[in-house]
Amino acid sequence: MRVDPLNPRGEDVAEAAAVIRSGGLVAFPTETVYGLGADAFNAEASARIFKAKGRPADNPLIVHVSSLDMALEIGDMPDRAVEVAKRAWPGPITFVVRKRAELPAVVTAGLPTVALRCPAHPVALRLIEAAGTPIAAPSANKAGRPSPTEASHVVEDLGDSVDLVLDAGRTFFGVESTIIDVTREPPVLLRPGPFTVEELRDILGDVEIPPFARGLGEADVALAPGMKYRHYAPEVPLILVDFDLASATEAVRGLGLRVAVLCLAGKCADADATIYVGSDPYEIAKNLYDALRRLDKTKVDIALVPTVAERGIGLAVMNRLRKASGFKLARNEAELRGLLGR
Ligand code: TXA
Numbered sequence: 001m002r003v004d005p006l007n008p009r010g011e012d013v014a015e016a017a018a019v020i021r022s023g024g025l026v027a028f029p030t031e032t033v034y035g036l037g038a039d040a041f042n043a044e045a046s047a048r049i050f051k052a053k054g055r056p057a058d059n060p061l062i063v064h065v066s067s068l069d070m071a072l073e074i075g076d077m078p079d080r081a082v083e084v085a086k087r088a089w090p091g092p093i094t095f096v097v098r099k100r101a102e103l104p105a106v107v108t109a110g111l112p113t114v115a116l117r118c119p120a121h122p123v124a125l126r127l128i129e130a131a132g133t134p135i136a137a138p139s140a141n142k143a144g145r146p147s148p149t150e151a152s153h154v155v156e157d158l159g160d161s162v163d164l165v166l167d168a169g170r171t172f173f174g175v176e177s178t179i180i181d182v183t184r185e186p187p188v189l190l191r192p193g194p195f196t197v198e199e200l201r202d203i204l205g206d207v208e209i210p211p212f213a214r215g216l217g218e219a220d221v222a223l224a225p226g227m228k229y230r231h232y233a234p235e236v237p238l239i240l241v242d243f244d245l246a247s248a249t250e251a252v253r254g255l256g257l258r259v260a261v262l263c264l265a266g267k268c269a270d271a272d273a274t275i276y277v278g279s280d281p282y283e284i285a286k287n288l289y290d291a292l293r294r295l296d297k298t299k300v301d302i303a304l305v306p307t308v309a310e311r312g313i314g315l316a317v318m319n320r321l322r323k324a325s326g327f328k329l330a331r332n333e334a335e336l337r338g339l340l341g342r
């Protein structure tokens with residue numbers, strides 16, 4: 001169903017809300033990526049999300065709320081989280097807090113904590129309000145695929161297993177929300193996103209950034225149950241290039257391999273396929289997942305992507321690129337050959 005992103009029709013929102021209330025699945029837009037939503041208090045409906053995505057049962061869902069008051073009923077938000085929420089919500093930040101309400105165990109994967117987020121998207125907010133219940137929603141992709149930034153990505157991945165897709169066009173940020181665990185002192189960044197660490201530190205003072213939050217190696221499972229899974233992975237092997245992109249591309253072609261290059265931050269090279277991602281960090285974030293999906297439709301052996309500066313939303317972009325590449329990064333031609341096994 002096509003809806004206006006800023007001003008959805010009341011009857012369309014009511015129809016989608018009725019699907020949620022009757023235990024169905026609705027894919028809906030947020031300012032980050034599309035979510036696959038169910039009534040967070042309906043265990044059976046929430047279990048259907050895991051089935052549709054092929055998501056492991058130990059990976060908990062984010063519970064979406066339409067107000068801070070709704071969040072306060074579900075989780076124990078510490079004062080400092082409330083302070084951030086008052087400034088950032090609705091917006092792309094998710095808080096992991098102790099749970100308060102009796103949520104079904106499938107939603108939280110049996111953890112004593114719950115992830116809460118109030119999305120800055122009129123369609124998402126009105127849907128939650130009209131449903132009159134918080135909505136549990138992961139990104140609306142098949143597990144292991146890039147998150148959907150447009151409705152066609154949702155249909156491509158999930159097709160008939162969704163009851164309704166609300167199509168409001170492309171999402172604004174293109175990468176998933178920032179996740180911060182405020183049950184710890186100092187708070188721990190679990191996933192970088194559009195709400196930047198710089199902004200968080202302005203409000204909270206100290207914020208710990210574990211290596212996995214930068215996309216450096218595997219996650220601490222106890223801290224971030226879902227982060228251990230391979231994410232955002234294109235089928236074409238991807239390598240991050242932290243040296244001259246043109247010479248890296250030449251080197252790979254010299255080995256007789258067909259190569260695709262993701263062009264970003266002003267860096268590009270002649271290749272068998274070139275995919276434009278963006279010039280500034282926000283444009284790169286916005287187009288990144290669509291570029292990874294398009295990469296899989298090219299006929300190449302290998303793909304190269306340049307690194308970006310890890311500040312602002314660039315921290316989120318690099319985290320996603322490191323994961324998409326399976327942590328493969330070359331700083332020179334010798335390392336590149338090593339990664340290619342040549
Ligand atoms: O922008 C977003 O956050 C999007 C939109 C739809 O809101 N949602 C999203 O959900 O990215 P998902 O499921 O793809 O990612 C949620 C992450 C998972 O890695 C999960 O492990 C983590 O949040 N998470 C959820 N509950 C948690 C908890 N109690 N403790 C630690 N991590 C948690």
Ligand code: MG
Pocket residue numbers: 138139147
């Ligand atoms: Mg996801």
